[in-house]
Amino acid sequence: MIDIHCHTAGIGTGGSGCFVSPRMRRSFRYRFYLKAFGVTERELLTDGDRLIMQRISQALARSRRVSAAVILALDGVAARDGELDKAATEIYIPNEFVANEVRRYPNLLFGASINPLRRDALRRLEEAASDGAVLVKWLPPIQHIDPADQELVPFYLRLKELGLPLLSHTGSEHSFTRARNEFGDPERLRLPLSLGVTVIAAHGAGSGRNQGESNFERLFRLRDYPNFFVDISALTQLNRPGQLARLLQCREFHGRLLYGTDMPLANSVLVSPLAFLFRLPFLQLIGITRIENCWDRDLTLKEKLGLRNEMLVDARKILKIPPGRDAGSRE
Numbered sequence: 001m002i003d004i005h006c007h008t009a010g011i012g013t014g015g016s017g018c019f020v021s022p023r024m025r026r027s028f029r030y031r032f033y034l035k036a037f038g039v040t041e042r043e044l045l046t047d048g049d050r051l052i053m054q055r056i057s058q059a060l061a062r063s064r065r066v067s068a069a070v071i072l073a074l075d076g077v078a079a080r081d082g083e084l085d086k087a088a089t090e091i092y093i094p095n096e097f098v099a100n101e102v103r104r105y106p107n108l109l110f111g112a113s114i115n116p117l118r119r120d121a122l123r124r125l126e127e128a129a130s131d132g133a134v135l136v137k138w139l140p141p142i143q144h145i146d147p148a149d150q151e152l153v154p155f156y157l158r159l160k161e162l163g164l165p166l167l168s169h170t171g172s173e174h175s176f177t178r179a180r181n182e183f184g185d186p187e188r189l190r191l192p193l194s195l196g197v198t199v200i201a202a203h204g205a206g207s208g209r210n211q212g213e214s215n216f217e218r219l220f221r222l223r224d225y226p227n228f229f230v231d232i233s234a235l236t237q238l239n240r241p242g243q244l245a246r247l248l249q250c251r252e253f254h255g256r257l258l259y260g261t262d263m264p265l266a267n268s269v270l271v272s273p274l275a276f277l278f279r280l281p282f283l284q285l286i287g288i289t290r291i292e293n294c295w296d297r298d299l300t301l302k303e304k305l306g307l308r309n310e311m312l313v314d315a316r317k318i319l320k321i322p323p324g325r326d327a328g329s330r331e
Contacts, residue, residue, distance in 0.1 A: 134321055
């Protein structure tokens with residue numbers, strides 16, 4: 001099993017190039033995320049931002065069921081001149097940092113992030129592909145990307161030529177202090193789908209509404225595209241009641257679901273098996289809470305809630321895994 005949706009972070013130590021905006025640092029979210037990653041600010045100041053990926057790899061190596069994870073970079077907002085708009089960007093995790101660090105660990109893969117509104121977006125895309133990117137990740141409500149913008153067609157066409165899937169957030173976004181949630185509308189993904197890009201809808205559009213409809217309804221209408229897939233990350237969080245069950249009931253998506261956790265949130269108080277007290281037997285829930293490894297606990301909970309292997313597609317058939325890198329192996 002490969003976790004296709006795993007985050008990292010950084011505050012700029014060790015020459016990482018990462019940054020967190022002052023606005024985000026003042027938010028309660030900042031301390032929450034540090035705790036979820038299992039690090040302290042003092043440790044990052046001493047050991048550098050690479051410490052987070054080291055700990056992710058170590059924890060993942062102890063999993064009995066998940067062998068690899070895609071670590072996601074996060075590009076920022078593009079200003080009108082096509083350069084990074086630092087004032088509008090809350091968290092920035094450069095591709096170069098993630099690409100360099102995952103090479104140290106056989107169980108981590110590089111997930112690139114490129115805002116297509118960057119002046120040199122196509123060059124950045126080529127570089128990411130050369131550096132072994134297995135997908136490109138967008139967070140449109142935060143990066144201010146409209147996936148339906150016709151100006152993005154050249155980017156989409158090159159993405160298709162390179163064989164890189166697009167993992168794009170769908171639904172509302174609440175992990176940052178501000179968001180343009182109209183850009184999380186799944187219907188805006190019709191453009192890349194119509195051009196033949198492999199698109200993965202992150203979180204199954206489990207939250208929010210657009211144009212008077214739930215985002216999930218709008219996601220369901222994309223089911224006829226054979227190049228459309230959905231990841232099941234974040235769907236057991238306390239703020240997403242019933243969303244996993246609703247997605248699993250859609251037979252149209254069986255065989256097109258991809259496993260993801262949205263780490264580190266899956267290792268936080270936002271995900272508690274006890275939240276499903278009225279769905280699963282109490283003793284079974286207690287057993288799940290006692291599973292020490294966060295990946296094994298997450299996958300077991302989702303299985304008890306109805307996930308079956310035949311609902312999933314093998315991520316190795318979707319991701320562009322570099323030759324000679326067996327993401328399913330344990331070294």
